[in-house]
Amino acid sequence: MKLVLIRNQSVGVTGNTTFSITAQVETTQKEKDDIVKYKMGKALLYTNLVDRGRGILGFLFRKANAIEFTVNDLVKGTKVECKDIIGMLELEKIIAEASQTLKNILEASATFGGETVIEL
Numbered sequence: 001m002k003l004v005l006i007r008n009q010s011v012g013v014t015g016n017t018t019f020s021i022t023a024q025v026e027t028t029q030k031e032k033d034d035i036v037k038y039k040m041g042k043a044l045l046y047t048n049l050v051d052r053g054r055g056i057l058g059f060l061f062r063k064a065n066a067i068e069f070t071v072n073d074l075v076k077g078t079k080v081e082c083k084d085i086i087g088m089l090e091l092e093k094i095i096a097e098a099s100q101t102l103k104n105i106l107e108a109s110a111t112f113g114g115e116t117v118i119e120l
Contacts (some may be wrong), residue, residue: 002026003099024077041072045098
C-alpha cells in the first residue's frame with residue numbers, strides 16, 4: 001500500500017491563495033478484495049466533526065469546516081482545500097494517520113482464519 005499526495009495551489013479572483021491536497025491510497029488487488037469482502041468502503045477513518053455547538057449555528061459551522069475521510073475516499077482519491085500552508089501540513093499529517101489506520105485494518109483482516117502468536 002502506498003499513499004500518494006499531490007500538492008497544488010491556486011490564486012482566486014480576489015488574489016487569495018488556496019492550497020489543495022489530492023490524496024489517494026494505492027492498494028494491491030488483495031487489499032481491494034478485502035475492502036469489498038469486509039464492506040469497509042464507508043468506514044470512517046477520520047472526522048473532525050466532534051461536538052462544535054448545537055442548533056443551526058453548530059450545524060452550519062460543522063458543515064463549513066467538515067473534514068472526513070472514509071476508506072472509499074482514500075482508495076478512490078480525494079481533494080481537500082486549505083487556506084494556508086500550515087493547514088495543508090496538518091491535513092497531510094491527518095491523511096497519513098488515516099492511511100496508516102487503513103493499512104492496520106487491512107493487515108488485521110488478512111489474518112482472519114489464521115493464528116497470531118504474541119511473544120510475551
